Amino acid sequence: MNKVVLGLIVGGILGIFDGLTAWFTPAVRAQMVGIVVGSTFKGLIAGVIIGYFSRKVNSLALGILFGLVVGLILAYAVAAMPDPSGHHYYFEIMIPGGIVGMIVGYATQRYGTAPQLAR
Amino acid sequence: MTFLSDSALDRLRAAADAPDLSGTRYQLIDKLGQGGMGGVYRVEDTVLHRKVALKIVSAFDSGSELADRLLHEARVIAQLEHPGIVPVHDVGTLPDGRVFYAMKLVQGQRLDHHVAGLETLAERLRVFGKICEAVSFAHARGVLHRDLKPQNIMVGPFGEVLVMDWGISKVLGKAEANSSGELAVVGTNHGTVLGTPGFMAPEQARGENVDHRADVFSLGALLHFMNSGTSKAIAAISSKAIAESPGDRYASVHDLSKDVANFLDGLPVSAYPESWMTRLGRWADKNKAWLLLVLAYLIMRTLFILWRAE
Numbered sequence: 001m002n003k004v005v006l007g008l009i010v011g012g013i014l015g016i017f018d019g020l021t022a023w024f025t026p027a028v029r030a031q032m033v034g035i036v037v038g039s040t041f042k043g044l045i046a047g048v049i050i051g052y053f054s055r056k057v058n059s060l061a062l063g064i065l066f067g068l069v070v071g072l073i074l075a076y077a078v079a080a081m082p083d084p085s086g087h088h089y090y091f092e093i094m095i096p097g098g099i100v101g102m103i104v105g106y107a108t109q110r111y112g113t114a115p116q117l118a119r
Numbered sequence: 120m121t122f123l124s125d126s127a128l129d130r131l132r133a134a135a136d137a138p139d140l141s142g143t144r145y146q147l148i149d150k151l152g153q154g155g156m157g158g159v160y161r162v163e164d165t166v167l168h169r170k171v172a173l174k175i176v177s178a179f180d181s182g183s184e185l186a187d188r189l190l191h192e193a194r195v196i197a198q199l200e201h202p203g204i205v206p207v208h209d210v211g212t213l214p215d216g217r218v219f220y221a222m223k224l225v226q227g228q229r230l231d232h233h234v235a236g237l238e239t240l241a242e243r244l245r246v247f248g249k250i251c252e253a254v255s256f257a258h259a260r261g262v263l264h265r266d267l268k269p270q271n272i273m274v275g276p277f278g279e280v281l282v283m284d285w286g287i288s289k290v291l292g293k294a295e296a297n298s299s300g301e302l303a304v305v306g307t308n309h310g311t312v313l314g315t316p317g318f319m320a321p322e323q324a325r326g327e328n329v330d331h332r333a334d335v336f337s338l339g340a341l342l343h344f345m346n347s348g349t350s351k352a353i354a355a356i357s358s359k360a361i362a363e364s365p366g367d368r369y370a371s372v373h374d375l376s377k378d379v380a381n382f383l384d385g386l387p388v389s390a391y392p393e394s395w396m397t398r399l400g401r402w403a404d405k406n407k408a409w410l411l412l413v414l415a416y417l418i419m420r421t422l423f424i425l426w427r428a429e
Contacts, residue, residue: 021420021423021424024423024424024427025424025427026427060408064408064412091423092423092427095419095423096416096419096420096423099412099415099416099419100416102412103409103412103413103416106408106409106412107409110408110409
């Protein structure tokens with residue numbers, strides 16, 4: 001599968017799953033829909049960026065590292081927005097976000113198909 | 120009357136068998152070996168200034184059968200241009216009437232000697248894969264080797280593998296030698312047994328007509344020889360290749376080598392059914408990084424949930 005499309009799919013699925021885990025935090029349960037939509041959107045953006053990187057750089061280690069950086073940056077952008085009480089969830093969002101980025105980086109490098117050279 | 124000793128007879132025989140290279144471009148250096156058809160000599164090509172090997176039919180060939188077979192071998196090899204098959208440079212007749220062909224002088228070890236020095240099964244299987252490539256190429260050109268055995272395979276100093284001795288090879292789809300010089304079958308009529316016991320397919324030993332699965336059998340015997348009982352999966356692959364009935368063997372050399380390649384890559388082997396536990400373990404082993412990342416994510420999430428719940 002195309003690396004960008006694979007990144008999009010893996011990033012989107014993990015984004016949905018990541019958002020749904022907010023249900024276990026009662027304080028933010030009322031904002032579940034917004035969290036899931038936002039998390040999915042974040043996953044999709046991360047997937048496209050990491051998938052595109054995989055097309056350009058063929059290295060498992062660099063792919064995972066790049067995934068971590070992108071995951072952390074996007075998760076930081078989300079975590080920087082406080083909940084209605086003004087509380088930030090940096091660790092709860094950024095650490096899993098970074099790992100999700102690494103998973104997407106691994107998946108696109110390992111299972112994605114590189115574009116064929118034009119003949 | 121005085122009888123000659125055995126050693127004196129041997130010397131006389133060697134002198135009589137020594138080739139007369141006068142008038143040719145070749146200069147004799149030494150004898151490399153003796154086979155059923157004749158001898159192989161290391162010679163100097165005085166035109167190109169390089170050493171080559173000359174295979175010369177035996178001086179004791181009373182009829183033309185051996186000469187025909189040697190010529191057939193040279194023509195077969197000449198059609199098989201492949202890095203795993205020793206190339207023929209020249210063919211001709213010596214002043215004493217003996218047929219010869221010149222080929223690349225292969226430096227290296229016989230497979231049986233080479234394998235003894237290889238420590239891992241993976242190294243041995245990579246050599247086996249190269250043998251399969253050469254034989255598979257010959258099959259694609261309609262040529263069966265029919266005498267694959269460790270003694271007929273050389274491994275060069277850079278790991279190059281050369282399949283030698285195509286003297287009893289068979290060209291599929293061509294019945295007899297023809298006058299145009301094209302590749303053609305010589306001898307080995309139905310009922311004639313040629314090959315090496317232990318590496319020869321049962322149907323070949325019975326003198327029946329054979330197809331490419333006879334070489335699959337020989338390769339299976341070679342694989343058994345190279346495995347020396349260390350891997351069950353490889354033992355299963357070689358057992359399938361040396362099945363009594365050709366129909367029970369791999370359909371082609373490609374299928375056989377694919378199974379060996381799958382084993383090397385940690386993929387399922389068709390000849391060796393595994394339990395789901397073994398398969399799961401192999402999958403987990405192959406996807407360690409993926410599993411670790413998912414596990415790390417789940418542990419992290421669980422820890423945050425437990426932390427929040429307190």
